[in-house]
Amino acid sequence: MINEEVYKSITESIKLTHTTLVAVSKTKPTSDIEALYNLGQRDFGENYVQELIDKQGLLPSDIRWHFIGHLQRNKVKYIVPFIYLIQGVDSYNLLKEINIQAGKANRTIDCLIQIHIAQEETKFGFDEAELDELFSTNLAGLTHITIRGMMGMASFSEDQQLLRKEFRRLTSLFDKYKNFITPNCHLSTISMGMSGDYLLAIEEGSTMVRIGSLLFGKR
Numbered sequence: 001m002i003n004e005e006v007y008k009s010i011t012e013s014i015k016l017t018h019t020t021l022v023a024v025s026k027t028k029p030t031s032d033i034e035a036l037y038n039l040g041q042r043d044f045g046e047n048y049v050q051e052l053i054d055k056q057g058l059l060p061s062d063i064r065w066h067f068i069g070h071l072q073r074n075k076v077k078y079i080v081p082f083i084y085l086i087q088g089v090d091s092y093n094l095l096k097e098i099n100i101q102a103g104k105a106n107r108t109i110d111c112l113i114q115i116h117i118a119q120e121e122t123k124f125g126f127d128e129a130e131l132d133e134l135f136s137t138n139l140a141g142l143t144h145i146t147i148r149g150m151m152g153m154a155s156f157s158e159d160q161q162l163l164r165k166e167f168r169r170l171t172s173l174f175d176k177y178k179n180f181i182t183p184n185c186h187l188s189t190i191s192m193g194m195s196g197d198y199l200l201a202i203e204e205g206s207t208m209v210r211i212g213s214l215l216f217g218k219r
């Protein structure tokens with residue numbers, strides 16, 4: 001079951017800031033996705049490759065699928081034919097594999113670089129030194145990917161100051177590289193903010209929020 005009222009109020013409130021809403025539908029049935037689709041939603045985010053493939057096969061072809069989970073290199077080939085944006089690129093090797101598979105599929109795939117901003121060790125992503133290294137390597141050869149921006153997950157915390165600090169960190173790393181423009185690097189997207197912290201994330205510069213439980217209920 002989706003919460004239609006909440007959907008309408010979120011879309012209404014983010015319209016003014018030109019923020020994109022990605023509806024995170026992991027573990028939820030295709031009927032829920034269809035319900036939101038019928039209200040006009042087109043961007044959906046999934047975390048698990050098999051689940052994404054199953055749903056993609058059953059749902060309208062104009063849905064923009066975002067992969068937001070940790071992507072294993074050996075599974076890239078399964079999503080490359082249809083994926084719209086791969087948000088969780090957390091290593092150079094993954095970026096290279098996406099490039100190879102996208103080449104085979106005759107596509108160029110948009111990617112976001114995942115940045116480690118949370119305190120928890122378990123969250124994936126680049127730290128600043130690794131990011132510097134990534135942008136100093138020769139990315140020009142990766143002609144089948146385009147880096148569109150950065151993505152991050154804040155700590156699982158209620159501490160507004162901490163969350164704000166983490167979001168600011170992502171925005172400042174984005175700012176550091178936003179003028180780094182090459183044929184396959186155009187940074188315009190900052191994907192941050194989830195059900196509990198999306199308003200704060202928007203205040204701190206988010207251009208794309210990923211919201212699951214507020215829309216679809218608890219998982």
Ligand SMILES: *Cc1c(COP(=O)(O)O)cnc(C)c1O
Nearest residue numbers: 024068194195196210211212213
């Ligand atoms: C599950 C998930 C979300 C959505 O989380 P909610 O708290 O349910 O809104 C957003 N981003 C990522 C990377 C996720 O895994």
